[in-house]
Amino acid sequence: METIQTDVAIIGAGGAGLRAAIALAETDPKLRIALISKVYPMRSHTCAAEGGAAGVIKPDDSFDIHFDDTVGGGDWLSDQDCVEYFVHEAPKELLQLEHWGCPWNREPDGSVAVRPFGGMKKKRTWFAADKSGFHILHTLFQTSLQFDSIKRYDEYFALDLLVDAGRCQGLTAMDMRSGQLRQFHARAVIIAGGGAGRMFPFTTNGAIKTGDGMAMAYRAGAPLKDMEFVQYHPTGLPNTGSLLTEACRGEGGILVNKHGRRYLQDYGMGPETPVGQPQLKTMELGPRDRVSQAYWHELQKGNTVTTPWGECVLLDMRHLGTKKINERLPLVRELAESYLGVDIVKDPVPIRPVVHYMMGGISTNTQAATPLPGLFAAGECACVSLNGANRLGSNSLVELLVFGRRAALSAIEHIEKTPAANTAALEACADQTQQRIRALFSRTAGTESVAGLRKEMMTTMEEHAGIYRTEAGLQAAVARIHELRERYRRVVLTDRTNVYNTDLFQTLELGSMLDCAEAVTVGALARKESRGAHQRLDFPERDDKNFLRHTMVYHQGADAPRIDYLDVVITRSQPGIRDYSGGHQ
Amino acid sequence: MSRKPLIREVPPTTWYFRHPRYLRYMSREITSLFVGAYCVLLVCGLGALADGKESYEAFLLALQSPLSIAFHVAAFIAALYHATTWFNATQVAMPIQIGENFVPGSWISGAHYVVWALLSVVVILLAGVF
Amino acid sequence: MAKSNKPVVWFPFAAGGTVIAFFIPVIALLTLLVAFGKVPAGLSYESMHSWLADCVLAKLAVFGILALSLWSSAHRLRCTCFDFGLRIDTLVAAVLYSAAIVASLAAAMFLFRL
Amino acid sequence: MKERLIRLEVFRYNPDTDTEGHYQHYEVSCLEEWVVLDALNKVKETLDPTLNFRWSCHMAVCGSCGMMINGEPRLACHTFLRNYPGTIRVEPLVHFPVERDLVTAPDDFMEKLKRVKPWIIRKDKQPIEQGEYRQTPKELLRFRQYAMCINCTLCYAACPEYGLTRHFIGPAALALAHRYNQDSRDQGRDERQEVVATKEGVWECTFVGACSEVCPVHVDPASALQQMKIASSFDWIKEHLLPGGGK
Ligand SMILES: Cc1cc2nc3c(=O)[nH]c(=O)nc-3n(C[C@H](O)[C@H](O)[C@H](O)COP(=O)(O)OP(=O)(O)OC[C@H]3O[C@@H](n4cnc5c(N)ncnc54)[C@H](O)[C@@H]3O)c2cc1C
Ligand code: SF4
Ligand code: F3S
C-alpha cells in the first residue's frame, strides 16, 4: 500500500475542510496539507445551502443578541463559551470571505445586505441571492487554488483513522478511480466530512451526506455527541426533498393549512402578523423545530392537503410579486417549477418537513479538538455544541468557517508538540483496513443487498426517530438498527472490480450510516425529555434537572454502544422559556 | 488492475454531423466563402469600371448569365444569413449596462436591425432603384 | 506563454463582419437585380463613374467596405478550413490573407485610376 | 402521477474487462415527473448495481451528474423524463476520457481552472478590521452571472473547438477569469491576460456558441469570451500602436 507523508490531513473538502486548508496554508506556508475528498471540492454539499450566513454587522445589532438567539434557539443545550467565541468570530469570517470575492448581496451604498431568518431577532443573515452556500463553497475552493501547499486528493474515499499511542496519526483512503488503497501518515487529522441526513428517506441532503466522517471517528474511539438532535426543515419539496430555503419565509412567504389558516398561531408562535410583513422571531419566522412540529400536529388533526406526493401544507408566496421573487428567490421559483410543476408566482407550493441537518456529531470542544489527541473536527460532522438542540438557520455556514479555521490553528499547535510517528505501527494499523476491504470483496455467501438494507434503515428512522418519538418506537428502532448492523456484515458486493466501483462505495456508506443511526436511536431512547428537535410524546416537557447535558455515545464494536453524559457549559444565560410570540406572551 | 481511461477521439473532418447546432455553425461560417467570392467579383467590377464604359457594360452583361444568377442568389442568401447571425450576436459580445440592469439583448439586436433597414433603404434610394 | 498577436487579424475580422452585415446584403440585392437584367439607374456607367471619380470620400468608403469584407471573409474561411479538418493552418492563413490583401490592393488601384 | 416504462440505452465501459465501450439496454418503470437521474438510480437499485455514475445534490447545483442524453450534454438531475417520449440514450460527456461507464475524468478542466487564477488579486490588501470592500449592486451585477458556474463541464462537452484542440482553456475556465476581471474588488486582470490572451486562451474560440446553449445555469460563457476578445484586442492596440505601450 502506498504511503503518503503529510503534516495535516483533512477529510472533506466542503466549506469546513476548505476553510481549514486555507487557514493552514496561510498560517504556515511550509506545512504539507493533504485535502482528501470523495467528491471534487465544489461538489460538496455546502453548495446546496441557499439562505445565508449569520454575522453581526449592522449598527442596530449586537453580539449579545446573536448569542441570546443562538442559545435560546438551541433550547439551552449549547455550550455558551462556544457560542460566545462563535458570535465574535462570525463577522470576521464573513468579511474575510467578502475579501476573497464572495458575491454577497449589497445595499445601494455598497455595504453588504442582510436578511431576516428564522429564530433571529435582528436581520443579520448575509446572503448571495438564494445561492449563498454555493458561492461560499466556490469562493473558498477558488481561493484555495492559489496555495500550492494544499495538495488535493480528489475522489479519495477515506476509510479508517490510523491511531497509535493514543493519538490519531493518519488515515487510510481509497483512490476511487483506481481502486487502490493509500495510507496517509499525518501529524494531525481534521475531519470535515459533513452530515448524515441520508439515513432518512426524505432529506435535503445530497447523496454524499452519509456520515462517513462521524462513523470513522466513532469507530476510532472518539464519542459522538447529541446525535439524537436531527433537524427537520419545515419547507421541503414533498417528492425530491429539495429545500425551499427559509428565506422564502424571511422574505414574507406564509404557511397555511387546507382551510387557508395560518396555523402557526395555534402553536405558540402567534398572534398572526400581517401578510407580507414578516416579523422577526414569530409566526413563519419561528425556529425550525417548532415550525416542523406544527406540521405534525396539523397532520394529526387532518388539516393537511392531500397531494399525489403525500400529505402537505402550503407555502404561499404569491403576494411577494414577480419582481421580488425573481430578485431574491430565483432558485426557489426554478425548483418548484421544474420538479413540482408549481409556479410560486401564481400558486402556493405544497411542502412538508424534511430531514435537513445533524446538530450532533463528533464531540469537539471550542478549540475544535476531539477527545482523541491529534484528531480535530469541524463543520456539520462535528458537534462543537454551538447549535444545541436546534440549529438556527444561517448559523451553520458560519460555523464551517469559524471552526474550520479554529481546527486548523489547533492542529498547528498540536503538531508543534507531537513526537515522531512509529511508522511500523501505523502500517500495521492500515493493514486492518486492507483486510476489511479484502474480506468484503471475497465474501460470496450472503443474501443481503445494499439497496434493501438501506431502505429498511430509512423506513425505521422515518417511522421511529422522526419529528415525534416514543419509548416503544425508539426501542423498536434500536433493536432494528442493531439487527441491520448485524445483517450488514453479510452484505455481498455485486461488483468486484476496481475502477470507480460505486457499488463498493455505497456499501461503505451504508456502514457509516448504520453507525450513525445507532448513535441517533440510542441517544434518543435515553433522553427522556423534549428539547428542541428531540420531541418525545411520552416526555413532552424539557427536563433541565436530568438532561441539561450532552449525550456522549461510544462505539463498542458489534456490541451496543456505551452512553455517557457531559455537562452543558453555561456562562450567563440560564435556561428559560423559548418565546416566539413576537412579544405577545 | 488500475485506471485505463477510454479516450474517444473526435472525428476531425466529420464532427459537425454530430449535432444540428454544429451544422448551423458551419453554415454560418461557410457564408464567408460566398461573401468573399462576391467581394472579389465586386473588385472585378471596379476594375471594369476603371477600364472604361465598354468593359463596364460588358461586365454588367456578363452578370446576367444563369451561373451568375445562381451565384448571386447564393451570395445574397449568405449575406443575409451572416447579417442576422451577426446582429443576434452583438448583444452577446457587447452587453450594455444602464443603471443597475443590463439592457435586454433583444433591444440591442433590435436597434441593429433598425439601423440596418435604414441603411439599406438609403443605399437602394441612392442606387436609384425607384 | 506569450500573448497572442491574434488581435491583428481578429480586429479587422470583427470590423469586417459588421460591415458585411450592414452593407453586403443590400449591395448583393442590387447586383442581383443586374443579374436579372434590371440595372438600377445608379449602377449605370455614367453615374457610377461620376460618383466615384469626383468624391474621395466615396472612394474611401468603397475601399473600406471591400477591404474589410475581404479580410473578414478570408479570416473566417481560414477557421472554417480548420473546422473541416485541414490541419495546415499556417499555409491556409498565408494563402487566404494574401488573397485578401491582393484583392484589396487591386481595388485601391482601380479606385485610384478612376 | 402516471407511471411509464422507460427504455434506457446506457454506455458501459469497464477498464478491468473491456477495451471498448458498448451500450446496454434497461427497462424500468418510472414516474412521469422523474428525471433521468431517478431512472438511473432505479436501475442501479433494482436491476444492475454495477452501473456507475456520479451524482449528489439532485437539484442542479453540485455539477456532478453531467452526461450526454440523446446526444446533448445535460445534467441528469435536471432532465425530465416527460420530455423524452422514446428510448433515452445515455453516454458519458464527450471530450473527456471515460474512467468507467458514465464517469469521466475532468482533470484537464481542473488544471485549466487553476491556470486562469480564479481568485481575487489585490495590490493593496485592506485589513479585515476596516470592513468590507464597498461594491454597489450595479458592480455586483457586472459579474454575478459569470460567478454562477457550477463547473459541470457541459460546455466543454459542447464546444467543438475544445474537442478539436485540447490545449484550449475552454469556456467555463475563461468565463471565470472574466468573472474576476469584472469584479470591482479585483486588480488581477493583467496577470490573467497572460493566459487569457494567449493562443490557448480566448483566441481558440470561434464563437460556436454551443457552450452557452447547453449551460444549465445560464452563465453564457460565449458572451464572456467575446467580451474578452474585444478587450484583449484593445489591449494589443494600446501595447503595440500607442506611444509608450499605452502605459
Ligand atoms: C439544502 C441545504 C440548505 C442549507 N442552507 C443553509 C443555510 O442557508 N444557512 C446555513 O447556515 N446552513 C445551511 N445548511 C447547512 C449547511 O449547508 C451544511 O451544514 C454545511 O454546508 C456542511 O458543510 P461541511 O463542510 O461540514 O460538509 P459538506 O459541504 O457536506 O462537505 C463534506 C465533505 O466531506 C467529504 N467526505 C465525506 N465523506 C467522505 C469520505 N468517506 N472520504 C472522503 N471525503 C469524504 C465530502 O466529499 C465533502 O467534500 C443547508 C444545508 C442543506 C442540505
Ligand atoms: S459555464 Fe455553464 S456549462 Fe460550463 S461548466 Fe459552468 S455551469 Fe457548466
Ligand atoms: S462553444 Fe466553444 S468556440 Fe467559443 S463560444 Fe463557446 S467556447
Ligand code: FES
Ligand atoms: S446531482 Fe448535483 S447537479 Fe445533478
